[in-house]
Amino acid sequence: MRASGRYDVIVVGGGPAGATMAWxxxxxxxxxxxxxxxxxxxxxxxxxxxxxxxxxxxERMGCADALGxxxxxxxxxxRAYYGPHIAYQNxxxxxxxxAGMPPHGHIVPRHELDTALLxxxxxxxxxxxxxxxxxxxxxxxxxxRVDAKxxxxxxxxxxxxxxxxDGVQSVVAAHAGLxxxxxxxxxxxxxxxxxxxxxxESEACIWFDEDHYPGYGWVFPTGNGRANAGMGxxxxxxxRFGISLQQSFRESMDRLKYRHPGCANAVMATKxxxxxxxxxxxxxxxxxxxxxxxxxxxxxxxxxxxxxxxQGMESSIIGARTIATALERGSFEEADFARFxxxxxxxxxxxxxxLSFYATMMRNRxxxxxxxxxxxxxxxxxxxxxEFARVCGTGFGGLNVQPAAIASQLWTGIARHIAEGGAAVLxxxxxxxxxxxxxxxGDWNLWQSGWRASVDDDRAWHISWLADIVRAAMKLGPSFTxxxxxxxxxxxxxxxxx
Numbered sequence: 455m456r457a458s459g460r461y462d463v464i465v466v467g468g469g470p471a472g473a474t475m476a477w478x479x480x481x482x483x484x485x486x487x488x489x490x491x492x493x494x495x496x497x498x499x500x501x502x503x504x505x506x507x508x509x510x511x512x513e514r515m516g517c518a519d520a521l522g523x524x525x526x527x528x529x530x531x532x533r534a535y536y537g538p539h540i541a542y543q544n545x546x547x548x549x550x551x552x553a554g555m556p557p558h559g560h561i562v563p564r565h566e567l568d569t570a571l572l573x574x575x576x577x578x579x580x581x582x583x584x585x586x587x588x589x590x591x592x593x594x595x596x597x598x599r600v601d602a603k604x605x606x607x608x609x610x611x612x613x614x615x616x617x618x619x620d621g622v623q624s625v626v627a628a629h630a631g632l633x634x635x636x637x638x639x640x641x642x643x644x645x646x647x648x649x650x651x652x653x654x655e656s657e658a659c660i661w662f663d664e665d666h667y668p669g670y671g672w673v674f675p676t677g678n679g680r681a682n683a684g685m686g687x688x689x690x691x692x693x694r695f696g697i698s699l700q701q702s703f704r705e706s707m708d709r710l711k712y713r714h715p716g717c718a719n720a721v722m723a724t725k726x727x728x729x730x731x732x733x734x735x736x737x738x739x740x741x742x743x744x745x746x747x748x749x750x751x752x753x754x755x756x757x758x759x760x761x762x763x764x765q766g767m768e769s770s771i772i773g774a775r776t777i778a779t780a781l782e783r784g785s786f787e788e789a790d791f792a793r794f795x796x797x798x799x800x801x802x803x804x805x806x807x808x809l810s811f812y813a814t815m816m817r818n819r820x821x822x823x824x825x826x827x828x829x830x831x832x833x834x835x836x837x838x839x840x841e842f843a844r845v846c847g848t849g850f851g852g853l854n855v856q857p858a859a860i861a862s863q864l865w866t867g868i869a870r871h872i873a874e875g876g877a878a879v880l881x882x883x884x885x886x887x888x889x890x891x892x893x894x895x896g897d898w899n900l901w902q903s904g905w906r907a908s909v910d911d912d913r914a915w916h917i918s919w920l921a922d923i924v925r926a927a928m929k930l931g932p933s934f935t936x937x938x939x940x941x942x943x944x945x946x947x948x949x950x951x952x
Contacts, residue, residue: 471749471766472619499729639736645684653716735810805855
């Protein structure tokens with residue numbers, strides 16, 4: 455840490471997004487400092503899963519060996535539970551190894567991942583300052599000033615550019631008037647590490663239960679009998695229905711012992727920890743006079759899975775180009791950073807807005823039985839229909855989301871479901887057996903039941919939810935007007951094209 459505290463760029467936050475930003479800038483010879491409040495290594499609430507697109511970036515950054523990726527188990531299979539029922543147990547059909555990505559993911563505990571990424575930024579030339587608690591950010595005479603408690607003392611840092619990579623409670627976002635508190639787009643979670651787990655180390659496990667809808671649980675093997683286990687829900691839901699996430703988490707862990715045979719003898723090896731994320735659907739803008747927001751501070755989180763490691767790194771690589779241009783021009787007003795919003799929208803909107811649309815529909819807890827039934831049927835179909843699994847599976851964790859192809863598959867399936875259900879109803883009526891209660895009729899009854907319950911519970915909220923669906927649908931233009939998902943080529947593609 456230099457005595458003057460003067461840099462070209464100050465990055466607040468040293469997680470994956472902050473470390474990637476610092477690396478991307480330092481690689482270009484830009485004088486950058488990272489202010490990280492913790493002392494690494496440190497724990498971070500996360501599922502620890504790094505998908506193929508994230509591994510592609512890690513390889514490009516030169517961190518694969520430091521993380522020992524070659525010796526880690528390759529996650530290329532998944533098991534999905536609905537209650538006690540296994541709806542899917544097969545390979546991850548959309549891990550195809552395209553565009554330089556490996557055909558698998560890895561479980562990398564965040565205390566290892568984040569440490570390696572930040573050390574890599576330091577090797578590239580970034581000045582990394584640990585135990586730097588940022589208290590205030592403000593702008594004076596065209597310069598950004600960051601006041602922080604460093605160790606036992608106080609220190610001021612200045613730069614023309616500040617990057618907010620400091621998570622949900624971003625001090626930088628607060629300075630810019632961009633901190634988000636819309637609970638419709640905030641996910642909250644609890645996770646713990648379990649020991650004594652006996653499961654296939656190449657298989658991730660997810661599960662869905664009506665008591666933590668909308669949300670899901672996971673068990674991800676980290677090796678040597680240990681696993682990362684947790685569950686997440688929508689913040690809005692827990693508040694509206696008075697749900698204790700901690701209690702739901704404890705109950706889920708108890709059920710896990712008899713639901714997943716490999717967890718029957720599992721014991722908690724660590725204390726449960728809680729966290730929160732801001733999802734992509736809640737983004738307004740991520741630029742301001744003097745800087746930008748990346749990672750979780752900017753809402754770069756998948757609205758369906760709440761995964762944000764890869765998205766955070768991608769947002770930083772995209773944002774580094776805007777910052778480099780501003781430094782080259784020597785101009786740092788709000789308009790100079792507006793390009794970042796244009797660039798990340800061009801990169802993410804194709805898939806993310808489509809996922810946000812579905813997440814908006816599914817956030818009504820009263821429709822939990824209906825949506826759980828429909829998605830379970832989807833997983834069951836994916837078990838035997840490879841093309842359906844490959845295309846529609848991307849809606850839950852895939853990179854190459856293709857909205858038009860997914861919509862075609864889904865609506866074809868719905869039409870078949872209705873036709874088969876109608877034929878079954880007619881056959882039962884002719885045979886004098888009455889109207890059946892399962893199949894299409896059962897799903898229709900679940901929909902009607904959910905609708906009535908939602909209206910009766912809070913009519914005003916129900917109407918606002920429908921309005922949110924309409925607004926989300928109106929944003930779907932980028933999802934259907936582009937044939938190729940830009941994320942498939944990756945965030946470095948612009949460099950190659952230029």
